Structures are given as C-alpha cells and as structure tokens.
C-alpha cells in the first residue's frame with residue numbers, strides 16, 4: 001500500500017480517535033486546572049494540616065507512574081463498586097495526574113508574585129481572599145501560561161496511554177487500523193504526524209493567548 | 223502635647239517582638255486631625271514595624287491603638303479599619319496588572335462597592351490631584367518611579383482615609399524624581415490630610431512637619447516641632463543622629 005492509500009483507508013477511524021483524544025485532553029486539563037488551583041492555594045495559603053495534605057497528594061501523584069494510576073482507577077475500583085467506562089476512568093486518572101503537576105506550576109507562579117502586592121491589597125481593606133482573587137491570581141495565571149502550555153502538550157501525548165484500557169482515542173484507533181492492514185509503520189507514522197500537527201497548533205494558540213494578555217511594559221523576567 | 227483638636231491616631235505603649243528581637247519597646251504616640259508627623263531614626267530601629275502595627279499588617283504583641291474612637295488592636299473588623307488608613311510603600315507596590323486608573327479604582331469597586339462608573343470618575347479625580355490624569359491608561363511598568371509613587375498616593379487618597387502612613391516614600395527614587403512626590407505630599411499636608419511619614423528628607427520635614435519624632439532602639443527618644451528639634455535637640459542621641467543625617471544628605475552644615 002502506498003502512504004496515500006493508508007491515509008485514505010485510516011482517515012475516518014483516526015479522526016474519530018482524534019476527537020476523543022482532544023476531548024480527553026480538554027476535560028482532563030480543565031478538571032486538572034480546577035483541582036490544581038485548589039491544591040496550589042491550599043499549599044500556599046492553607047493552615048498547616050491542609051498544606052501538608054496538599055503536599056502529600058501532589059508528591060504521591062508525581063512520584064508514581066501514570067499507568068499505575070490509570071490501572072488503579074480502571075481495574076482497581078470495580079471491586080469497591082465503582083465501575084467506570086474506559087473514557088471516564090481515563091479522564092479521572094489524567095485529571096488527577098495533571099492536577100498535581102499544574103498545582104506545582106501554579107504554586108511557583110503564585111509565590112513569584114512579590115509579597116508587597118498582597119500587603120498593598122490588605123492595606124486598602126481587601127480581605128485575603130479578595131487579594132488572592134483580584135491581585136495575586138490575575139498575575140500568577142499570566143505567569144503560568146508557558147509551563148501550563150508544556151503541561152497541555154505532555155497531557156495530549158500521554159492520553160495515548162488510554163488505549164491500554166480500551167479507550168478508542170487516536171492511538172487506540174491507529175492500533176485497530178494497523179491490526180487490520182498490517183501497515184504498522186505507515187499507520188503509526190500517520191498517527192505521529194497527527195499528534196505533531198495538533199501539538200503545533202495548540203502551542204501557537206497558547207502563545208497567542210500569552211501575547212494577548214501580556215501586561216504592557218512589564219517583563220516578568222526582570 | 224494634648225491639643226484641643228481631634229486625636230485621629232493614638233498609640234499607647236505598643237510592643238512588638240520578632241522571636242528574640244524586641245523591636246518596639248513601648249511606643250506611645252498621638253496624631254491630631256490635620257497634623258503631619260515625620261518619623262526619623264536609624265535603620266532597623268522599628269519605624270516600618272511601627273507603621274505596619276498601626277494598620278495591623280503586623281499585629282502588636284501588647285499595647286493599644288485607636289483610630290478616632292475605634293480601637294484597632296483586637297478589633298474584629300480589621301478590613302473595615304484598614305480602609306480608613308492609607309499606606310504608601312517605599313517600593314510603591316502598585317498592582318502590576320492594572321493601569322494607573324485600575325490601581326486607583328480597584329479599592330473603590332472591590333472594597334467600597336462603588337459601581338464602575340462612579341469609581342472611574344473618582345479615580346480620575348484622584349489622579350488629577352497628583353497631576354497624572356493623562357497617565358490613567360498607563361501600566362505601572364510604563365511609569366517613572368516618581369509617577370508610580372504619585373499613583374500610589376492617589377490610590378491611598380481614593381479611599382478617603384482618616385490618616386495616611388508613608389514608609390520612606392522617596393527613598394527608592396532617583397534624586398531628580400523626589401521633588402515631584404514631595405510636592406504632592408506637601409500639597410496634601412496643606413489641605414489638611416493627617417499623615418505619619420517615615421522620611422529623612424530634612425527640607426521636607428522642616429517645611430511641612432508639625433512635629434518630628436526621633437525613634438531609636440524601639441522607643442521614641444524625642445519629639446517636637448522641627449525648628450526646635452533640629453536646632454536645639456534636648457537629648458544628645460538626637461543631635462548625633464541629626465548631624466549624621468545632614469552629613470549624609472548634605473543639608474546645610476556642610477563645613478565642619
């Protein structure tokens with residue numbers, strides 16, 4: 001088969017897979033961001049036990065393989081009455097995993113904002129919570145865009161692991177197609193090219209967003 | 223010491239330690255309506271700590287502080303009280319992600335609950351007061367140090383405070399920018415704002431201060447009108463410190 005024929009034959013299923021890959025990535029990055037934000041705020045501003053709890057959670061997740069986490073959630077939970085579809089299990093596993101990494105990026109960004117910003121907020125009568133929401137986070141979230149873009153790209157690629165529990169995402173579909181036509185090399189190269197294309201597109205999108213929200217005249221690295 | 227005028231700020235025997243470091247060792251101070259007091263003293267003597275005790279960013283260990291008839295120390299409404307006490311920082315601490323206008327109006331919308339239009343109007347007025355209405359749309363990083371500090375003053379003024387605390391407002395500025403900030407402060411003093419200013423600008427102290435307060439080792443050593451304190455200090459340490467200052471800043475007594 002020529003590459004063109006392989007493309008033609010596998011395009012349909014691969015695009016279906018891509019749709020699920022993107023769905024999986026977006027759901028996980030957004031749930032991960034929400035949880036990561038809670039973890040980061042807990043770690044920076046929480047009272048001791050909460051700080052300790054957040055740190056422990058982050059370290060456990062970052063210190064164990066993603067595949068093990070996926071297996072625990074998909075194969076380990078049913079005996080306890082929690083039965084999840086492959087897609088649900090994958091979203092949960094990726095969200096939790098990504099949350100731990102995003103929490104660390106967010107924590108770094110929050111702590112890089114000079115303490116005088118919070119002092120100024122409190123001095124004008126804001127509550128600590130208002131200071132976090134109106135002063136600290138708007139600056140920290142801008143700062144976190146570059147590492148967050150990396151996390152997005154990692155996550156997008158890591159979602160390929162979900163094929164192992166039978167999620168029909170891009171990698172799963174590629175395997176399915178290749179097992180039919182035996183054109184392993186060409187099919188997987190096609191899959192790789194699709195991943196690469198998507199990564200490039202989203203890198204561009206996020207760097208455009210970063211430029212859009214940049215604070216005029218302000219250099220974070222000075 | 224007690225004037226007929228309203229006492230805006232009263233501190234009684236305020237103490238503060240950081241671990242073993244006993245920084246404030248019993249400070250008592252009154253400031254009346256419309257008064258400007260200048261606080262001077264060697265580095266590390268507790269001037270900044272004293273200011274942050276007043277707005278409870280650093281809660282004192284003991285002693286009492288009143289703003290008018292409300293006791294600040296031990297109050298459960300610290301946020302409410304802080305609105306009434308402006309604070310101007312040495313490093314400006316403008317909110318980096320907001321324009322000059324945003325910096326001045328955010329307290330009005332978030333803290334005072336004004337609607338955006340009213341807040342904008344008032345913020346523009348305050349920027350006008352400090353001569354920066356044309357910089358309303360500029361971000362802090364686009365302003366000079368002197369302009370930043372004037373925005374910071376406008377930000378404090380916008381809250382209609384009873385009292386403004388200044389912590390070395392000109393010491394992070396290039397010499398040629400100090401004048402514009404002092405001019406704004408002088409104007410405030412003349413319009414009757416109550417101010418407590420940590421500053422070693424002797425010329426400024428001489429022209430606007432009702433009293434100069436010399437602090438050392440966590441206590442107030444001496445206080446009095448600038449003419450008296452500068453020419454006839456009652457305590458030897460005050461005189462020594464002042465002559466060291468004029469040596470540093472090249473005021474008057476240049477020949478030894």
Ligand SMILES: Nc1ncnc2c1ncn2[C@@H]1O[C@H](COP(=O)(O)OP(=O)(O)OP(=O)(O)O)[C@@H](O)[C@H]1O
Nearest residue numbers: 240241243245263264265266267268269270271272
């Ligand atoms: N948050 C803090 N934690 C521990 N020690 C502190 C803290 N803030 C101030 N200190 C200590 O308290 C002492 C007084 O500091 P403070 O900043 O009030 O002095 P200052 O008179 O303002 O000095 P300067 O003229 O250098 O600004 C110093 O020894 C300082 O190290």
Ligand SMILES: [Mg+2]
Nearest residue numbers: 269270271389
């Ligand atoms: Mg100081």
